[in-house]
Amino acid sequence: MSKSPNGICDETAHPTTVKATTIDELHSLQKKKTSQPNTPPLGSDGTPFTQDERSKQQLQSISASLASLTRETGPKVVKGDPAKRYEGSRVAHAQHHVATPTISVSDSSLKFTHVLYNLSPAELYEQAIKYEKGSFITSTGALATLSGAKTGRSPRDKRVVKDTLTENELWWGKGSPNIEMDEHSFMVNRERAVDYLNSLDKVFVNDQFLNWDPENKIKVRIVSARAYHSLFMHNMCIRPSADELENFGTPDFTIYNAGQFPCNRYTHYMTSSTSIDLNLARKEMVILGTQYAGEMKKGLFSVMHYLMPLRQILSLHSGCNVGKEGDVALFFGLSGTGKTTLSTDHNRYLIGDDEHCWSESGVSNIEGGCYAKCIDLSQEKEPDIWNAIKFGTVLENVVFDEHFRVVDYADKSVTENTRASYPIEYIPNAKIPCVGPHPKNVILLACDAFGVLPPISKLNLPQTMYHFISGYTALVAGTEEGIKEPQATFSACFGAAFLMLHPTRYAAMLAEKMQQHGATGWLVNTGWSGGSYGSGSRIKLAYTRKIIDAIHSGSLLAAEYKKTEIFGFEIPTEVEGVPSEILDPVNAWADKDAYQGTLLKLAGLFKNNFETFTDYKIGTNDELTQEILAAGPIF
Numbered sequence: 320m321s322k323s324p325n326g327i328c329d330e331t332a333h334p335t336t337v338k339a340t341t342i343d344e345l346h347s348l349q350k351k352k353t354s355q356p357n358t359p360p361l362g363s364d365g366t367p368f369t370q371d372e373r374s375k376q377q378l379q380s381i382s383a384s385l386a387s388l389t390r391e392t393g394p395k396v397v398k399g400d401p402a403k404r405y406e407g408s409r410v411a412h413a414q415h416h417v418a419t420p421t422i423s424v425s426d427s428s429l430k431f432t433h434v435l436y437n438l439s440p441a442e443l444y445e446q447a448i449k450y451e452k453g454s455f456i457t458s459t460g461a462l463a464t465l466s467g468a469k470t471g472r473s474p475r476d477k478r479v480v481k482d483t484l485t486e487n488e489l490w491w492g493k494g495s496p497n498i499e500m501d502e503h504s505f506m507v508n509r510e511r512a513v514d515y516l517n518s519l520d521k522v523f524v525n526d527q528f529l530n531w532d533p534e535n536k537i538k539v540r541i542v543s544a545r546a547y548h549s550l551f552m553h554n555m556c557i558r559p560s561a562d563e564l565e566n567f568g569t570p571d572f573t574i575y576n577a578g579q580f581p582c583n584r585y586t587h588y589m590t591s592s593t594s595i596d597l598n599l600a601r602k603e604m605v606i607l608g609t610q611y612a613g614e615m616k617k618g619l620f621s622v623m624h625y626l627m628p629l630r631q632i633l634s635l636h637s638g639c640n641v642g643k644e645g646d647v648a649l650f651f652g653l654s655g656t657g658k659t660t661l662s663t664d665h666n667r668y669l670i671g672d673d674e675h676c677w678s679e680s681g682v683s684n685i686e687g688g689c690y691a692k693c694i695d696l697s698q699e700k701e702p703d704i705w706n707a708i709k710f711g712t713v714l715e716n717v718v719f720d721e722h723f724r725v726v727d728y729a730d731k732s733v734t735e736n737t738r739a740s741y742p743i744e745y746i747p748n749a750k751i752p753c754v755g756p757h758p759k760n761v762i763l764l765a766c767d768a769f770g771v772l773p774p775i776s777k778l779n780l781p782q783t784m785y786h787f788i789s790g791y792t793a794l795v796a797g798t799e800e801g802i803k804e805p806q807a808t809f810s811a812c813f814g815a816a817f818l819m820l821h822p823t824r825y826a827a828m829l830a831e832k833m834q835q836h837g838a839t840g841w842l843v844n845t846g847w848s849g850g851s852y853g854s855g856s857r858i859k860l861a862y863t864r865k866i867i868d869a870i871h872s873g874s875l876l877a878a879e880y881k882k883t884e885i886f887g888f889e890i891p892t893e894v895e896g897v898p899s900e901i902l903d904p905v906n907a908w909a910d911k912d913a914y915q916g917t918l919l920k921l922a923g924l925f926k927n928n929f930e931t932f933t934d935y936k937i938g939t940n941d942e943l944t945q946e947i948l949a950a951g952p953i954f
């Protein structure tokens with residue numbers, strides 16, 4: 320540091336005062352303008368769009384999304400906080416697009432809505448904390464939120480528009496999740512949602528992608544009223560690069576999430592104040608009366624279950640990971656059976672935890688993030704999920720101490736279905752892009768509350784198909800409304816709630832792909848052993864992980880097997896790291912008669928359930944259909 324003539328340190332050599340002359344100027348120094356993408360998109364005349372033209376296009380597209388009877392156009396596209404005044408060039412600022420309302424003049428048509436477009440996690444945190452009650456930063460940096468009265472999905476409130484497009488194509492009737500509504504009732508709910516959203520000072524708009532397969536990427540727009548919902552979808556869908564966002568154009572599908580606002584029970588087809596409505600012709604979904612964010616991700620999954628099979632691509636309710644040797648495994652299972660837990664494996668690369676596609680070129684994740692259950696989460700048992708709960712992660716309905724904000728994962732005061740939503744790259748060994756070759760192992764997960772299914776069974780193809788179509792588990796409390804105790808459930812393709820076509824359509828595709836690529840099927844019981852729920856205990860996660868390791872390594876394929884009675888499963892006599900006594904479930908039960916009775920009871924439930932499918936042909940292969948029908952329990 321230089322010295323002035325009087326020997327005192329000269330501070331100008333190392334300035335400690337700012338250049339600003341006013342407080343506002345000082346504050347303006349803090350934020351640097353986000354750099355624009357370097358390849359400007361071209362207009363129809365071949366010349367690059369100017370910044371203004373791009374903003375205008377974006378504005379028109381969002382404006383069109385929010386059009387209603389009272390509001391033909393209007394929203395301002397403003398990036399940042401609408402509570403602030405926007406000045407200068409430091410905040411991206413669209414020209415105010417003031418159009419005269421032409422349809423009808425009422426007060427709502429004169430009002431403008433700020434649109435918070437693809438905000439960053441940091442901006443969404445600020446929005447949530449300032450404006451949404453129940454939003455807090457936890458000790459590890461996650462955003463804790465409350466989803467309101469609903470803390471799980473509401474499958475009975477889902478409606479699908481029955482029209483000329485869908486009436487012959489979709490799965491309707493017994494067992495189907497698709498409860499019909501007509502186009503007019505959909506429009507009533509849509510208008511209700513759009514009017515609600517337009518009545519707010521601001522709405523959040525996310526433009527993102529689904530499906531990592533570049534040839535089958537779907538553009539989705541999510542319009543929502545809460546920063547919580549925007550951050551959740553930021554994490555769950557694929558995040559566009561700045562360039563991709565500039566060139567986004569018109570979305571392929573739009574969600575209107577007006578979850579804080581109920582539907583009108585005088586509307587035809589409504590049976591509660593909650594409604595989740597899907598209109599495939601309009602490519603739109605409306606959410607009223609539930610703020611549970613999982614409705615959005617699973618709603619889009621239903622859309623993919625329609626769109627992908629049209630392209631001969633199989634959509635799967637499964638987790639997926641890949642080993643160092645390129646061996647891909649799929650993990651099918653209903654909620655709570657272990658897709659997320661077991662696909663998140665420190666020794667393998669994670670492709671995704673919940674929704675995938677299997678096409679001619681291999682597997683691809685539909686999503687850009689994971690949605691893990693947090694109840695009783697432990698750092699020791701699930702280290703990668705634990706470490707993913709940091710800045711950017713949405714933590715739903717957890718309880719934390721009020722001062723240090725340390726989360727108590729054992730606390731069920733709000734709900735049992737506590738959740739963490741994080742971008743997939745928060746898992747250190749995520750495989751980005753989230754694609755892989757054709758699967759080698761197809762693992763069916765069942766959390767068997769009866770405690771009679773073996774911890775691991777090797778399945779032949781007809782058995783794999785039988786159990787895939789059956790989709791058995793004991794539904795664990797929480798994820799769906801109103802379930803407090805585990806109970807036996809059958810859900811076709813391990814995800815009937817999301818199927819759009821008849822289950823045998825998906826089953827036929829799976830059988831064909833497994834046959835073509837020589838994949839092996841396995842049934843893993845991640846539920847009870849030594850007795851049913853209440854008397855036995857849940858199989859230790861550490862043992863299940865050892866079983867899964869043996870599947871991946873190929874050692875299990877080479878093991879010695881014996882056949883079980885009734886279900887006819889092939890069960891190994893030994894698995895490294897797993898006590899052999901539990902491999903044959905009868906050995907783990909003290910009361911052998913009780914075991915036999917329970918096994919027969921479950922077999923009966925399987926038989927009853929499968930009766931719905933006995934009339935159907937699965938694919939073009941008649942022989943396989945007959946084999947599948949015969950692959951169930953025999954007693």
Ligand SMILES: Nc1ncnc2c1ncn2[C@@H]1O[C@H](COP(=O)(O)OP(=O)(O)O)[C@@H](O)[C@H]1O
Nearest residue numbers: 654655656657658659660692845858859860863
């Ligand atoms: N043996 C086991 N195998 C898998 N998960 C287990 C086991 N025992 C306990 N669990 C717990 O069960 C839950 C499985 O849920 P999750 O992986 O989120 O299921 P899904 O993703 O299929 O809905 C996790 O909370 C996990 O910690």
Ligand SMILES: C=C(OP(=O)(O)O)C(=O)O
Nearest residue numbers: 472613653654655690798
């Ligand atoms: C989000 C869900 O998925 P899962 O419970 O299978 O993780 C759900 O079913 O609501």
Ligand SMILES: [Ca+2]
Nearest residue numbers: 636653654673
């Ligand atoms: Ca699920």
Ligand SMILES: [Mn+2]
Nearest residue numbers: 658659673690
């Ligand atoms: Mn999951």
